[in-house]
Amino acid sequence: MAMEVRRRVPPPHGSAPRRQQATGGEGQRVRVQAGDALPLPIRHTNLIFSALFAASLVYLMRRWREKIRSSTPLHVVSLAEIFAICGLVASLIYLLSFFGIAFVQSVVSNSDDEEDFIIDSRHGQARAPPPPAPAAPCALLGSPAAAPEKMPEEDEEIVAAVVAGKIPSYVLETRLGDCRRAAGIRREALRRITGREMDGLPLDGFDYASILGQCCELPVGFVQLPVGVAGPLLLDGRRLYVPMATTEGCLVASTNRGCKAIAESGGASSVVLKDGMTRAPAVRFPSARRAAELKAFLEDPANFDTLAMVFNRSSRFGRLQGVKCAIAGRNLYMRFSCSTGDAMGMNMVSKGVQNVLDYLQADFPDMDVISISVTKWRSTIN
Template sequence: MQAFDIIAFVHSNDEEDTFLIPSAVRRIPEFSSNDEELISSVVAGTIPSYELEGKLGDCRRAVGIRREALRRITGSSLEGLPFDGFDYASILNQCCELPIGYVQLPVGIAGPLLLDGKHYYVPMATTEGCLVASTNRGCKAIAKSGGAMSVLLRDGMTRAPVVRLPSARRAAELKAFLENPSNFETISVVFNRSSRFAKLQSIHCALAGRNIYIRFSCSTGDAMGMNMVSKGVEYVLDELKKDLLPYSLTSTSSNFCSDKKPAAVNWIEGRGKTVVCEAVIEEEVVKNVLKTNVSTLVELNVIKNLAGSAVAGSLGGFNAHAGNIVSAIFVATGRQDLAQILESSHCITMMEAVNDGQNLHVSVTMPSIEVGTVGGGTQLASQAACLDLLGVKGGSETPGENSKRLAAVVAGAVLAGELSLISALATGQLVKCHLKYNRSTKDTCKF
């Protein structure tokens, strides 16, 4: 029978909640005399901490030794950081280096999200009270109005190396060569050798003096594809250097990609999946579920999301809180590069009255959703379970279908979140609901 520890949590209003936590999660590892020697060596610096997994061949033991060495070095107890209950071998050489434990995050469920005729229950990992409840309300409004529809406009991951030529003229010559349609097939053959899933789609170049920035775009199957496209880029650059003209490679990535940064090139040309998701919300649903009216939502969307973001000089941020939903789904489903939340959250939310002003047409356009269903953290047990819940776990029979479906679900959930938050702002419910879900007060919330 599994043992539990009773943990008490005291709120700011002096009310107390108790929780049962599996004892194994909180158990401090025990050490043998051999372990003590290793711990002392790590503390003294004679054995690098990063060598423990390789030396021991036991990932759990390596983590315990590293953790204890850190505790002795820093004086921190690390008591609140769980140790047991995690498969450390599953992250070796692919997800996280120098592990000392893991962080627990609650996963909530929003839905069903009726999208493209199918119901999805969307997993969201978050510590922000109200987020899941609000998204869930948006899902309810969409479902009661017949569901949402999505369309994929583009699917291509990018990588842009920077190459320095002897002169600006030579850089311009290389640009002309790379962008000449008659040369594309030859370049594609070289690029596509790098992977059975990589398919070069386009090449777009920009110059700054004698530096040329080459933005390669390719399809990557069900993988997010950064490593795949980078490998293909190296194949092409090696071939160019050998057969065309000498150059010095400054960097495999030049920020013209643009990865993990808000950038106009992603907002305009897209990166990863470009998805539009829309729904028509019936007047009665707006009134009874969202607790507001169509004209108020349309006006507030213009003033807040469009004009407000313009006043702020926003880049890709013409929305209420797309990043909230994107980040929660990314964490739950094992996105390897969480910083890609930045460009993946680019979104413009549109609302307008239709059918003689009775119903609300709402849409989100997201040009750079960067998702994958294979690789990175998608193979970890918890994240794989969330992907399986959505029906997009692993690679699909038709390469790319699972990752495209996941991108559509992200956009659909953002649509739901936008509907609910704008409605909460329109009715003055935002602060009250956050106080309820974030401060544990007894206030009521209409979500």
């Protein structure tokens, strides 16, 4: 019988990963382990070094306790103690290195991003394993054509559990592994809970796996929107066609006439005057005087560098542009504007404003934050 040993090498770029499978018939695949080179079976070797480690440790602890009781210097060691120290160090090195190698090897062997090559002991040549079977469709995708008209019995049980609250609706995709099936079960559970039909909302014909963890949670269907095109729009010397998804009549037609008028008049040019994200927290003080003191502090140009330093440390791209304030009684409304680079920047602005509020809290401990709002704006001239 031929002995085949697999050697793992990185797969070529773009190749599909394959899982390891047992091979029968002509050859037998054997995975080379870290302890294969040892003269004894690996379980015996592990037992010997584990016993040596424990025995050496117990002996040394007892000897050192006796030395402490008898006031004997610890650095004065006998021959037996020297052997015990050597055994302790050797067993410790073996256990750490062996189990460390085994752990790394287990991680590497379980990786799906590697390819198997088989070495045939009869010929001494490496050969690639047989090509894999054609890939099956994604397990997360359900076949719309195969959707049964009547829900299977196992799905009925899941629907009943969702309605009863025993199974959270948001875990259906994870537990079932089928996004289409999860959407159907969630849709049926919603129908039973609300008593309302959703006949006008299509379910089949959409790739629910493509939105999993991306842009929509708890899907129960999808909406179709007609898409029209307006143009060409001559903007900044470029002819652009603008797709518009809408159900409003005459919207695309009127936009198209506007694009035509702009093009026939020589086109339009645009200039960005200012682009930024604003976050507007509102705070409350015990008195209007305290609110006015904070307003003066924030709008003082001498304090802007300090505020900007506190704000900018939350992100590499968010940069504070300015702060404007307005007082209404004991309430102070602040508006922080900042640049966010190419990102929308809602999170980076929120973190920066929170840093500033924490910084202000030290000098204004009586400040109470009551609300925060965010707006993305861009000022342009066409």
